[in-house]
Amino acid sequence: MDLFGKTCLHSFIEYIQIEKNYSEYTIQYYQEDIEHLFLFMNEQNLHSLKDVEYFDARLYLTQLFEKEYSRATLARKISSLRSFYKFLMREQIVDDNPFALLSQPKKHLRVPKFFYEEEMEKLFDVCSGTSEIDQRNKALLEILYATGIRVSECANITLKDIDLDFDTILVKGKGRKERIVIFGSFANEALKTYINESRQRLMNKAHDHPYLFVNYRGTPITVRGIRHILNTMIEKAALTGKMHPHMLRHTFATHLLNNGADLRTVQELLGHANLSSTQVYTHVTKEHLRKTYLSHHPRA
Structure with a gap:
């Protein structure tokens, strides 16, 4: 060109x-x-x-x-x-868009992969230690599972974005859109331990910055760093396959729907602009129901 x-x-x-x-x-x-x-x-x-x-x-x-x-x-x-x-x-560089009238091929519906609750427990077990890294990893896993935020959103969380009194985080999502996400008591406890103990020990004056999650050098953690941490967890938990960071987001949505949450609420929590993006998880829950039925009904 x-x-x-x-x-x-x-x-x-x-x-x-x-x-x-x-x-x-x-x-x-x-x-x-x-x-x-x-x-x-x-x-x-x-x-x-x-x-x-x-x-x-x-x-x-x-x-x-x-x-x-x-x-x-x-x-x-x-x-x-x-x-x-x-x-x-x-920009008035061309007069026409030759791709405007092309019909896009319909996508095959790909059902998102997710972790079952017992698999999540194994992941939490591998970061239940008391070292700075264990406490950081536990807080990281708790937040990703509790909120369903994207890994890129997680890496960009600063201390001022967190409200430990109301259990909320201000998240900067796609297209600079901001939303409030909620987390529970397990994530609150893990965050307090990490912020008050481990983060301070991992940090030093040379690396002073406002970002919540840091690596062993005290610098802000990257998306690639989070992916490495999660893959290390899954290896230690002896779970099969590799963990894509988005699996925790899929797990968050699937577990909410399986336990009775409505689709609109999950859409808002995930920060999806369109409900159609969230509806893919209903196929996951239907598959879950089908497997449960086949496993437990005496004449299935």
């Missing part, structure tokens, strides 16, 4: 990073999807973003189908390119 195309991509990345406040992973996917389009343009001798027409967009989608990408990946790529060209139109 020529220098002009690279400049357009750079401007778009700045736009979704600064104005849209997208996560680093979302930005990475957008960049990869647009760079993939650039490769296609080179193959088709399309020298400018203005040269791409609806016919080219259809051909590009056909090639993606032939390469047997999943429906979810196809839908994401189309969405990325549609947003990119919408931005180019806003």
Whole structure:
């Protein structure tokens, strides 16, 4: 791609990073999807973003189908390119959006993976020690399970965001949206122990900062650091498979619904803009009911 195309991509990345406040992973996917389009343009001798027409967009989608990408990946790529060209139109760089009329393939419904309650107990057992790291890990696990917040939201919690008297945390979510999440007595106790004892010992004057969770050096913990901590926990708990950080968010939602919470409340607690994002968990609970029935009904 020529220098002009690279400049357009750079401007778009700045736009979704600064104005849209997208996560680093979302930005990475957008960049990869647009760079993939650039490769296609080179193959088709399309020298400018203005040269791409609806016919080219259809051909590009056909090639993606032939390469047997999943429906979810196809839908994401189309969405990325549609947003990119919408931005180019806003900036008056192009006149039309060749991806606007492409129909997105319907996604297969993927039922979220979650932990059963007895599995959660095993995870809590592995961080029940009294060391600074154990107390930090327990507070981290309690908060993720008690609130269902995203790992990126957890990494950004500061001390002033927490109200231990009312058991609430002010969370900064996607698109700079703020919401209040609630936690219970177990998380409250773990937080108090961690903040008053372990965090102070892990911190030092050279690393003074307001962030709640810190690593062994006293610096703010990262999303990658949280993922490493959780995977270490699952290994120690001898649970099969690897833990994706989002599994605790899925577990939070699933356990609430299994115990009678209504969908709208769970939607608000998760910070979902649309109810459809939350409804996927109803399939989890139905599967749970089905398995329970088959396991316990005498004539199942």
